Amino acid sequence: MSSKVLMAAKGLEIRFGGVVAADDVNIEIHEGHNLAIIGPNGAGKTTFLNICTGYLKPHRGSVTFDGRDVTGLAPRRLVRMGVARAFQIPQLFTEHTVIENLLIAAAAQARRWSPLTPIATIPERGEMLHLLDMVRCAHIADRPVSELPEGQRKLIDIALALALKPKLLFMDEPTSGVASSEKFEVLDIIAKALAEAKVTAVFVEHDIGIVERFADEVAVWNRGEVLFRGVPGEILSHPDVIRDVIGETV
């Protein structure tokens, strides 16, 4: 792999009581290569995301981003450096409208702290409307997010992360909660938005069809370890992967 290493995890270890959620995890994330993480439930996929985005501090090991050691930095510090995150369950401001959610993100990104300027008038508004357009949610800009169906909430959650103009985006099951008939369509929308924003994505996914279509690389997790890593065609046809991962989820 010749491209630049964006984030590197070395020897990550973390355990919760007797459960080992990360056991010597070593992995590099390359710029421009979308990485899918697959594996059975409880394999430590979300834990890995939590460590990489600063939510959890590993007991051992390190995470570097852009060559800097970022192990244990708070999420907001990593966000400032260009690491964003979308959640399995959309994390939105439920008493705000869709556009207000995005404006809060834009104001945070542009560091607009003025206490007397209405948020509705910040210069980033046009950009945010464009972003909503990209994720095909422009028509619901003024709706309260609490009224939206799950699929749209997922898209808004990802749009919030993109509003931060990250270099690297972690997504935890971007298509969970989306009707299976719409999964490909939703991920198409997301993939286009990511490409336009030139963001490298790391996503946890259970749907192998989605992985084959959208990932440049796949990493297989099990019991807190990275078992395999490579291009989707090879990895997804490996007998162990079919037995341990695909057999269980398809």
Place this chain on the structure above:
Amino acid sequence: MRSILPALIVLLVAVTPVLAPTSQVLLTLAFAKGLAVLGIIVLLQAGQVSFGHALYFAVSAYVAASVARSFGGELVTTLLAGVAAAAVVGLVVGVFVVRYRYIFFAMLNLAVSMIFFALLEKFYYVTGGSDGLQVPRPTVVGLTLERGEFETILFYGALVLSLLAAWGTHRYLASPLGNMLRAIKTNEVRLEYLGVSARSTLLSGYVLSAALCGLGGALMAVAQGIVTPEYAYWVRSGEFVFIAILGGSGSVAGAFVGALIYEGVRTYAAAFASDIWQMVLGIVLLVIIIFGPSGVTGLYQRLMDRLVGPARPRGAGDSERAPGAAE
């Protein structure tokens, strides 16, 4: 259409010194409380209730009293000194309490305010103990005024300060910072993942709320001419929260509407039903919580929505929801 009644009320209040001079002190006190309640409403936007904000009311009142006693006491400097002291104490206490949420936040505020209450009672030589301190009438731009003149000036001062504070707070709540404050109520995790420190955001709101309470306390001190430890007592803190819910915690107007109704009921109920006025207030609160959790201002907005159709899409800072309302 919907601004006709509020404008009429402001106008009516503004001509009170002419029409009903005996009520102007009552209204000045209502403004003072309304300002403090505005501070409570700021915190309610973040979903947090403080049962100890009388602390800032009292800190400011005692500092204002001391300034009025020892430095000749110009009205403006008296008020400014009080507000500044409240803001500084708010910053110091805030750094500590913004680490907590909900019941812990509420109780920690209560605890700090009760410590201050005890100090006011015990440090007799500084604070006058339970007798409190007399506050000499401050001068206004160097002039020593008669009681009647001073009361009228104080009334208009309080009116203008209230309007300014309401406007400023409304702008703040509509700003990025104010929206982030409101976001604390619904999703702190996402806020952190947008690169925003929830604690610093809450701290900024906390200092603002302390300053507003301080402004109310300093006004109350010069209006009443005496400060006592009761200013810091927990009943006073509870009263602020009560008024916020009564008036409607979703809008800045709720603070003053609530304070006017509260002071009105308290004064007249105490005169006509002296034994049961607290019960009257209790029943009023029950009715409000059950039938109109967004308070009197919320009821008014609902009424207007029905009469003249819904307002523009709900804007920032206009949330009509009550604190703790189910998601």
